[in-house]
Amino acid sequence: MFYIHCPYCNERRSEEEFHAKGQAHLMRPANPEEASDREWGDYLFFRDNPRGLHQEMWVHAAGCRKFFNILRNTVSYEILETYPMGEQSSVLAEMTAGRERGEPRRAAGAVA
Amino acid sequence: MSKVEVFQQQPSGAVAAESPFHFSRQRNPLAPAKGEAGVIMAERPFLTHLILRGTPEVLLGGVRNVTGLTLPQTPCSMNSKEDKSLQWLAPDEWLLILPPGSEFSTEKALRGELGDGSYAIVNVSGGQTVLELSGPNAREVLMKSTSCDLHPRTFPEGRGVSTVFAKTGAIIRRPDAQRWELVIRRSFADYLYRWLLSAGAEYGITTQER
Ligand SMILES: [Zn+2]
Numbered sequence: 001m002f003y004i005h006c007p008y009c010n011e012r013r014s015e016e017e018f019h020a021k022g023q024a025h026l027m028r029p030a031n032p033e034e035a036s037d038r039e040w041g042d043y044l045f046f047r048d049n050p051r052g053l054h055q056e057m058w059v060h061a062a063g064c065r066k067f068f069n070i071l072r073n074t075v076s077y078e079i080l081e082t083y084p085m086g087e088q089s090s091v092l093a094e095m096t097a098g099r100e101r102g103e104p105r106r107a108a109g110a111v112a
Numbered sequence: 113m114s115k116v117e118v119f120q121q122q123p124s125g126a127v128a129a130e131s132p133f134h135f136s137r138q139r140n141p142l143a144p145a146k147g148e149a150g151v152i153m154a155e156r157p158f159l160t161h162l163i164l165r166g167t168p169e170v171l172l173g174g175v176r177n178v179t180g181l182t183l184p185q186t187p188c189s190m191n192s193k194e195d196k197s198l199q200w201l202a203p204d205e206w207l208l209i210l211p212p213g214s215e216f217s218t219e220k221a222l223r224g225e226l227g228d229g230s231y232a233i234v235n236v237s238g239g240q241t242v243l244e245l246s247g248p249n250a251r252e253v254l255m256k257s258t259s260c261d262l263h264p265r266t267f268p269e270g271r272g273v274s275t276v277f278a279k280t281g282a283i284i285r286r287p288d289a290q291r292w293e294l295v296i297r298r299s300f301a302d303y304l305y306r307w308l309l310s311a312g313a314e315y316g317i318t319t320q321e322r
Contacts, residue, residue, distance in 0.1 A: 001259060008203050009187045009273075014259040016276050062276045064187075064202035 004058070007084045008066045017062040023047045024055040024069045025088075051075055055089060058082075114223035120216045121235060131157035132241050132301035137319075140309060150249030150315025153308060156242040160210040161295075162218060166231030167204060174225030178218060179208065190272045192287050199272045199285065207283070207295070209242065241301060243294040243308075249315035250292050256311050260284060278307045 003012035029035035029043055048054065056070045071081040071089045081091040133155050164171055172183045181198040183206060184191050190199035199207045210218060215235045222233055245253065251262055260275040261267065262284070272285030272293075280303070283295035296304050309317060 011188065013273075014276070016259060062281050063274050064205075065274075066202055 004070075004079060005082045006060045006063060006066070007068050007082050008064045009060065013060070013063055017060060019059050019061045021057040021059050021067065024057045053080070053092070055092070114226065114228055116223060118216065118219050118223060121238075122213060122215065129158060131155055132298040133157070133305055136302045136305040140306065147316065149247055149318040151245060151247040151253050151308075151312040151317040152250075152320055153312070153317060154244045154246075154320040156244055156293075158212040159237065159242055160208075160212060160214045160218065161235070161237045161240055162208040162210070162215065162222075163201075163234045163236050164206045164208055164222075164231070165204055165234075166226075166229065170226065170229045170231050171206070174222060175206075175208075177225050178221045179210070181208075188271055188273045190270055190285060190287070192270075197285075197287065199283070201274060201283075209295075239298050240295055241298060243296060243304070245292045245294070245308075246290055247315075249312070252315065253308060253312045253317070254284065254292060257307065258282075258284065278304060278311075280304070 002015050004015055004018050005012050006018075026043065029039055032040065035043075052073060052075060054072055054074050056072055057067050058070050059065065059067045067085055069083050069085065069087070069089070070079055071083075071091055072079050081089055083089060164175065168183055168185055175181065175183050175198070179196055179198065181191050181193055181196055184198060184200045187200055187203075190197055192198075195211050197209045199209075201207055208218075215237055219233050219235060254277075255262055257278040258275055260273060260277075267286060269286050269288050272283060274281065274283045277284065277294070277296075280300050281297070282300075282304070283293075285293045285295065287293055294304070
């Protein structure tokens with residue numbers, strides 16, 4: 001058993017209280033009528049399946065029942081960050097900024 | 113004044129009300145525990161349960177005027193006064209528990225105070241009930257049934273969480289140092305009653321009727 005930090009309850013709770021709900025930050029085409037079949041199909045049916053960092057939605061199903069975002073490593077299962085809906089991952093932003101500054105690429109497992 | 117129609121949902125006249133544990137008690141009449149009971153289980157039947165949804169800005173003042181309780185804004189906390197309690201369930205959701213029979217008057221008074229703001233009040237009194245556990249082994253029985261940390265250090269008085277309990281869901285609350293409360297679904301009452309009798313057998317469990 002492991003713990004997941006719920007950004008709404010603001011504490012770590014048992015994993016069995018949560019459910020995974022798929023890829024996060026999907027953007028619905030702004031003008032669905034003007035979207036091509038390919039754009040609409042991508043939005044509806046196609047999901048990333050990366051080996052490594054993945055941004056996912058999870059729901060605190062047995063607790064506050066709120067959806068939130070998780071940055072998770074699909075290889076090690078390590079959760080690097082949980083953050084509320086409507087926000088962006090600060091860990092991912094810091095990694096990108098670090099790479100732009102030319103810093104050596106940090107191993108994902110080293111992030112608390 | 114709110115435009116929402118509110119009506120008296122309690123039947124009037126001589127309609128016998130039966131608690132969700134009615135059949136459980138008939139089927140499992142419990143002999144008093146031999147010697148000192150480690151766990152005492154008591155239902156608090158027919159209480160008024162209202163779910164309040166909205167932002168704290170919208171609800172805070174009106175709720176305080178009607179109930180005398182302050183809306184708890186710290187996650188997983190509750191405020192109680194005598195036989196009333198108000199518990200945080202989510203950033204926009206609270207559970208208000210009041211003495212039996214006050215659904216109609218409270219909802220009317222709340223809607224009068226809150227007017228046409230953006231909020232929701234739902235009477236869930238018929239859908240759930242409160243089970244109280246006390247005694248020296250009450251915490252042990254709960255610990256056997258949930259992965260939630262119930263140590264006094266992480267679960268002090270005034271804390272309440274919605275969590276997984278006995279493979280179903282329940283709200284676990286600690287109104288004071290002596291008592292634990294479970295807020296459970298009506299349809300799970302019999303299952304949980306028998307689960308707790310079984311889990312509490314090793315400590316000696318007895319039920320108390322009020
Ligand atoms: Zn939560």
